[in-house]
Amino acid sequence: MVTLSRKFSTATSDSLACISLKQFPQNPQKPIPFYQIQQQQPKQLESQIVTTLDGCKNLTQIKQVHARILLNGLDQSCYVLAKLIRTLTKLNIPMDPYPLSIFNRVKYPNPFLYNALIRGYLIEESLNESTEFYSLMRKEGVVPVSFTFTALLKACGAKMDVGLGRQIHGQTILVGGFGEDLHVGNSMIGMYIKCGFLECGRKVFDEMPNRDAISWTELISAYAKSGNMESAGELFDGLPVKDMVAWTVMVSGFAQNAKPREAIRFFEKMQEFGVETDEITLIGVISACAQLGAAKYADWIRDVAEKSEFGGKHSVVVGSALIDMYSKCGSVGDAYRVFQGMKERNVYSYSSMILGFAMHGLAHDAMKLFDEMVKTEIKPNRVTFIGVLTACSHAGMVEQGWQIFELMEKCYGIKPSADHYTCMVDLLGRAGRLQEAHELVKTMPIEPHGGVWGALLGACRIHKRADIAAIAANHLFELEPYCIGNYILLANIYASCGRWNDVSTVRKLMRTRGLRKNPAFSWIESEKGMVHEFFSGDMTHPRSGEIKQALEDLLDRLEAKGYQPHLSSVSYDVNDEDKRRILMTHSEKLALAFGLISTIPGSKIRIVKNLRICEDCHSVICGASQITGREIIVRDIMRFHHFHDGICSCGNFW
DNA sequence: GTTGTAGTAC
Structure with a gap:
């Protein structure tokens, strides 16, 4: 095996370089299929034990099977031990020390055993260990096989390590390229996309000798996430067989890019074509209806959801999306009826409902629901607290807000994020306590983002405080120079104080930066x-x-x-x-x-x-x-x- | 007959 690490170790310095199939020999060495690597066929007993492992539900059962493995002298059987490690991984048993010790006792680990380990570390997000075992594998001369690459590429994507990703790209080409194996090519596209090199992913896609729906869908989704719905649409049009996932990517892509009408149109088309709908599709289109805020669409999609087998009351996921939608369509009563009708609730259901109450100024109901929630098994998360704090802020409940803010970290171990500080600044600011709000921004332990200064600026509008407004606006002009709203807000504050000279200074600044008013x-x-x-x-x-x-x-x-x-x-x-x-x-x-x-x-x-x-x-x-x-x-x-x-x-x- | 790739809400 040729080591390419020297050649590709500089890949990160040339961030746009992408590896091409054409740079490599036309008749590369074929990868060794796993059945040749295996030293011997598994015996009946080994197969039996593997089946038993599949049925293991807890650590005690696994340990019993492990004892049986040792008793039968199978302590070197990679076939059985790889399955053992994978079973432990499934139960979220930490890799260190138990699964690792199983691996360490094997004299000649095969690619399957390495793979079980690499994947185990990947799942517990110990990405460095994951890639280190790959290096060890290479050092020991064990030939990687296709699924080693897919696991590793996933780790590279999670680590955003495009340098290592490119090394692996080179190696996969040397051992036969992903023409032989779609999964490796698809994982390669995924790796480049997750590292933020969409165009490199596109290049892999363009050069792949075979593609399947997954290759297309990965790219369509990446374009949609980057806000480029045109390219997403072009690719989608070219996709020969459009399946449910591909359609769903388009529907939720439009929803994510604030194009709810297109999302709904695509969903309707999808139904015309007789493509099935599942929970994830429903979430996309429900979110589009929420953005549109139209009650007619809300009732329509609720009907669709309830008729589908993933329907309203039976699904905690769809139910939570419906709560959000009805709240945003102005029908907080309908939202609460959905909430009450749900058989199962999760943190999304509660947070959506609390946020729904907050949006409608029903602070009392939001607090009551929060109290109910903490009595259940469901733990509030950062979004739940944003809901509760928003409720306080829209009702001017400053003292309760402070209490919740302190409770958050003390009782629930959630460190306040910049978004939570935004709520607090909003709460203090609206209540007219602008000095305190400004103090909080200056003393907060994390860097304030645009939202925090924006909340302060918004409060200055209500209370006509041009002095603090100027400070907040200056930060905003640096943090988000192209956000037009901040300039307009500052100009409005000056205008409401009759400071017309300052108004025209702000307008001039907008013009020199080439900004035009967002139409209302x-x-x-x-x-x-x-x-x-x-x-x-x-x-x-x-x-x-x-x-x-x-x-x-x-x-x-x-x-x-x-x-x-x-x-x-x-x-x-x-x-x-x-x-x-x-x-x-x-x-x-x-x-x-x-x-x-x-x-x-x-x-x-x-x-x-x-x-x-x-x-x-x-x-x-x-x-x-x-x-x-x-x-x-x-x-x-x-x-x-x-x-x-x-x-x-x-x-x-x- | 051990393994892997795409889409989701607050």
Whole structure:
């Protein structure tokens, strides 16, 4: 066997280099099939013991079989011992010392035994041990076989060690290439993808003499995860036989890339083609419905889920996804009904429900559910605490928030992450304790990320604190220079303080960085389940005339009751009349007016907005709920607002 | 007749 380590040890320095089949001899040495490596055929007794091992459920049983192995003089049988080690691995027995000692007593370990060890270390995530035993194997002159490579490539992927991955790539080619064995080629693609070298994975794919659905799907998934749905789609189109997994990758890919409509379209197509659906497909499409926030789709997918054999009530995974979806569609009641109907619950079910309550400002219910949860066997995780802290923050429960924050590490061993600090800064900031919030950011033991400073900046908007806002914004401009929202927020804060010179400085900064405002838009469902989108200032909807009329009527009635436009919500230095006009065409007001004229009187109006709701729209919708007697539910980027009879569930605190 | 590769939610 030729050692290539010298040749490939520099691979990391040239990060884009990829190994090509063409660099290697056309007639490489064939790998030795395992049946020739094996010294002798297993005897009947050996096969018997292997079958017994398959049925072992615990360590005691395995130890009994081990004793039987020794009694029968099979202490050097790699066939039996490899199975023994694998059985121990399955039960999550640590490799050191028991399985390792079994290996160490064998004089001539074969590739199967090495493989059992390498894979065992891989499973317990001792990746260095995993690769070290590979080196030992090579040193001892044991010829690796295909499944040694697949195990090792997995370890390289987990370690993100593309250097070692490339060495193995070279070796696999020398022993015959993966033309002989699809699994090795597929693992190679997987390794490059996990190391972040998508194009190298693509190259392997392009050069592979044979491919199967797994090769295609790996790449499609990688493109989807990197946000490149175009390349994913092209590959998908070229895939000769599209199976359930490939379709699922496309559905969840669109969902992950905030393209819920495409995700739903693909799911429908998938059903038209008669492709089966399983839990994982359902999760993707349910998550898409959650993003869309449309109640019609929510009920539709729930039906689909309940009709499938992986259906709603029977699956803890699908059930948890449904809870999240109903919460995000504004129906926290339906979410709770799903939760109550579930036979089995896990940490996802509880966390989704707690987050659902939090989003809707139902802090009391969130806390109650958390108390219920800690009485069960299910341990809360970091996300659960984000839910509980968010609940406190949306209800202004500062003291309870602090208590939970301290409890987290003391009682549950969860170190607060930057995301948890974000919740705390938000909690303190909203409550007007900006100095404390700023202090917390400065003294936190981990590096604050954009979210933490963003929460501080958001709090400065509520309490009009331009001084602290400038500090937070400066950090944000460094951490996320292309995030437009921060510039706009700072400009709005300056505007609300009347500091127009500072407003134009921020605008100039945006221009020099080539940033353009993200358009604000809202969407609403009509009776027929159609989703209508409204951009701010956009009067291109076919019923624009009626919408404008309805809006003017509404504002007239409100003004008669004492409503005054919040002119400070406009961050342009224009006259009051222009400000009034700009406010008139905010996207959520257009959606509201459309809702009033297009839905059955008395029914709920649900609006989703891509940004945070502004103060003026908030008070207009509040008033509208009173005059019209309609219940109006608005989901903004942060949370839900339930408007009913002139009162909002957020208590004017958001 | 020992072994390995692709997709999932809070």
